[in-house]
Amino acid sequence: MRTFLVDLHIHSLLSPCAEVEMTPHHIVMRAAEFGIDAIAITDHNASANVEAALRAGERYGVKVFPGMEVECMEEAHIVVLFDCLTQLQAWQSIVDARMNGLKNNAEKFGAQFVVDDDDNFIREEERLLLAPLQMTAAEVVRQVEALGGMSIAAHVDRPAYSIVGQLGFIEPDFGFTAAELSTVGWRNNLQSRLQRLTGFLPYVTNSDAHNILDFVQGPKNLITVQELTLSELKLALKSSGGRLWQAGKFAKFED
Amino acid sequence: MKVSELMEALNLKLLTKDVALDGEVRGGYASDLLSNAMGQAQPDMVWVTMQGHQNIAAVASLIGLAAIIVAGDAPVAEDTLSKAELNDVVIFATEASAFEVIGKLYELGIGKE
Numbered sequence: 001m002r003t004f005l006v007d008l009h010i011h012s013l014l015s016p017c018a019e020v021e022m023t024p025h026h027i028v029m030r031a032a033e034f035g036i037d038a039i040a041i042t043d044h045n046a047s048a049n050v051e052a053a054l055r056a057g058e059r060y061g062v063k064v065f066p067g068m069e070v071e072c073m074e075e076a077h078i079v080v081l082f083d084c085l086t087q088l089q090a091w092q093s094i095v096d097a098r099m100n101g102l103k104n105n106a107e108k109f110g111a112q113f114v115v116d117d118d119d120n121f122i123r124e125e126e127r128l129l130l131a132p133l134q135m136t137a138a139e140v141v142r143q144v145e146a147l148g149g150m151s152i153a154a155h156v157d158r159p160a161y162s163i164v165g166q167l168g169f170i171e172p173d174f175g176f177t178a179a180e181l182s183t184v185g186w187r188n189n190l191q192s193r194l195q196r197l198t199g200f201l202p203y204v205t206n207s208d209a210h211n212i213l214d215f216v217q218g219p220k221n222l223i224t225v226q227e228l229t230l231s232e233l234k235l236a237l238k239s240s241g242g243r244l245w246q247a248g249k250f251a252k253f254e255d
Numbered sequence: 256m257k258v259s260e261l262m263e264a265l266n267l268k269l270l271t272k273d274v275a276l277d278g279e280v281r282g283g284y285a286s287d288l289l290s291n292a293m294g295q296a297q298p299d300m301v302w303v304t305m306q307g308h309q310n311i312a313a314v315a316s317l318i319g320l321a322a323i324i325v326a327g328d329a330p331v332a333e334d335t336l337s338k339a340e341l342n343d344v345v346i347f348a349t350e351a352s353a354f355e356v357i358g359k360l361y362e363l364g365i366g367k368e
Binding site for chain 2: 165
């Protein structure tokens with residue numbers, strides 16, 4: 001068993017709301033610098049920067065889980081994670097077919113950039129990513145599971161764009177693997193208060209960063225597993241066989 | 256006003272089967288945030304929403320709402336209806352927007368008492 005510091009909800013500059021400094025290469029480089037062993041790049045309804053992150057991750061020795069922050073029909077956010085890029089690409093093609101067809105307004109919402117693993121501009125994503133898909137939360141969870149991935153109900157303590165905010169509560173059989181608390185939610189100790197509303201799911205804490213400072217400083221998880229795979233992550237969330245998932249952990253850095 | 260009269264007055268489509276329509280409607284509430292509806296809606300109210308997830312049936316049953324109107328032609332999941340029927344929750348659908356539905360409810364005097 002080994003213990004790793006992981007942050008599974010990070011936006012790259014493909015998300016309109018993220019800073020342009022959030023290139024896959026830059027995120028991976030900072031992860032290596034601050035001892036963050038594994039990350040997931042999770043852009044809104046998009047994944048075109050994940051391949052660059054995987055390449056950069058290989059160079060810097062940082063594990064990258066292919067991921068996405070999905071906005072379902074109920075206008076709630078779900079972090080979905082996969083073991084390999086082909087699974088994510090299969091998921092992306094499902095997502096593409098369920099978009100609303102609107103174009104992004106870069107001036108109002110922010111630009112959406114695809115780059116390579118050396119920070120070179122490749123293209124601008126023109127579709128409106130910050131919008132709900134024509135797919136219910138239940139269907140997202142089901143389809144992601146069918147592809148071998150896992151679903152985390154994002155920032156459940158937040159009133160906006162969370163499953164708990166939109167749908168009131170999470171039935172224990174919904175199919176989520178975990179519930180994520182936002183930085184503020186964790187700081188305010190909302191775990192026990194939300195326990196019933198989140199169907200007693202285990203909690204995770206991620207930075208949900210849109211800039212480098214939030215990424216480096218934001219909450220992460222210290223997990224003890226045999227290897228960095230989704231099946232091990234799931235076992236750690238159940239504290240199975242000596243594995244461990246400790247939310248609310250941070251990177252160490254000097255001022 | 257009874258639920259059945261409301262259905263007729265607003266020309267609503269009844270989605271749930273074998274659920275009594277003789278409940279009395281007292282006031283109304285509108286929200287697409289279930290977390291908010293759970294805290295604010297009162298017993299016997301009619302609830303106007305665009306959410307079709309099965310949790311709307313649970314919220315209505317929990318509070319004891321008179322009926323749910325899913326507005327704007329929003330899709331209602333199959334399991335929402337089975338859950339509603341199991342818990343004696345009436346669900347209507349309409350193509351009219353939530354704004355229109357609420358306006359008509361108000362004209363009928365619901366929410367004014």
